[in-house]
Amino acid sequence: xxxxxxxxxxxxxxxxxxxxxxxxxxxxxxxxxxxxxxxxxxxxxxxxxxxxxxxxxxxxxxxxxxxxxxxxxxxxxxxxxxxxxxxxxxxxxxxxxxxxxxxxxxxxxxxxxxxxxxxxxxxxxxxxxxxxxxxxxxxxxxxxxxxxxxxxxxxxxxxxxxxxxxxxxxxxxxxxxxxxxx
Numbered sequence: 001x002x003x004x005x006x007x008x009x010x011x012x013x014x015x016x017x018x019x020x021x022x023x024x025x026x027x028x029x030x031x032x033x034x035x036x037x038x039x040x041x042x043x044x045x046x047x048x049x050x051x052x053x054x055x056x057x058x059x060x061x062x063x064x065x066x067x068x069x070x071x072x073x074x075x076x077x078x079x080x081x082x083x084x085x086x087x088x089x090x091x092x093x094x095x096x097x098x099x100x101x102x103x104x105x106x107x108x109x110x111x112x113x114x115x116x117x118x119x120x121x122x123x124x125x126x127x128x129x130x131x132x133x134x135x136x137x138x139x140x141x142x143x144x145x146x147x148x149x150x151x152x153x154x155x156x157x158x159x160x161x162x163x164x165x166x167x168x169x170x171x172x173x174x175x176x177x178x179x180x181x182x
Contacts (some may be wrong), residue, residue, distance in 0.1 A: 004069070006115045010108060012069040014061065022077040024050040026100055033101040037137045037166075039159065041098075057082070058154065066090070071099065072113055081112045083120070088100035093120055098144075100112050101103060109143050110122055117147060121178045129173045133157040134166040144171035148181050 002014035015023065027034065027045045034041035043049075057068035066083040079099035086093050095116055097109050113131070120126040131149055133140035145151070149171035157165035 001129070001131070002069075004115070009074050010111055011072045011110060013072060015057055015070045015080065017051055017054050017058075017066050018053045019077070020047060020054055020060055023080065026077060026079070030100045034098055037134050037161075038098060039161065042161075069112075070130065071097075071108060073103055073108055078108065081109065081116065083116065086124075086134075090128070091126045092130065093124075093126055094130040094132065094142070096132075097140075104139065106120070110146050113143055114147055116126070117173060117178060118182075121175045127175045131171045132168050133171075134161075135169050136166065141169055141171075144169075147173065148177060149173045150177075 004012040006012060012172055013019075014140075017032055024045055024047045027041065027050070031041055047073060054068075057066065060066035061068070066085050066088060068080060071079040079097065081095065081097040084094040084096045095113055099109050099114065117129055120129050124138050129149075131144040132155075133144070135141070135154060141151075150173070152170050152172050155168045155170060158168040159166045
């Protein structure tokens with residue numbers, strides 16, 4: 001089992017099938033909140049779908065094409081953060097995340113994403129990390145901005161939600177920029 005202590009409060013763990021019930025319960029309890037921005041959260045949560053998601057994530061990890069980690073805050077499972085994919089030829093990745101509503105505003109995602117950026121640049125030798133989020137999702141956009149990501153543009157009407165389309169901002173951080181901030 002991969003366990004990664006970020007600080008005294010936050011630990012990241014590679015999601016395994018044995019975590020399926022924790023993830024399922026967190027999604028179910030936070031479905032209305034998560035569904036505001038995440039299309040997958042608009043579907044009725046199901047334990048078997050959660051298990052399949054984790055199996056798929058483990059397969060991507062085994063093939064070096066992503067890493068999906070559970071976020072534990074003070075011993076409680078509170079969300080997920082991941083390298084959505086690795087594009088090795090172009091040395092880039094994208095970070096995606098979600099957090100239970102009750103744990104918002106504590107810097108949890110910012111600290112976890114900072115650790116993933118450090119790992120991407122310093123251990124994996126990647127050149128670029130991206131974060132994409134709906135323009136209206138100000139909390140998610142603020143995470144990228146706090147970490148020094150540059151807002152590079154907006155993909156217009158990129159993500160469907162409740163019969164309309166959201167514009168999605170794309171943020172990028174380069175290895176040379178990361179090095180200057182460390």
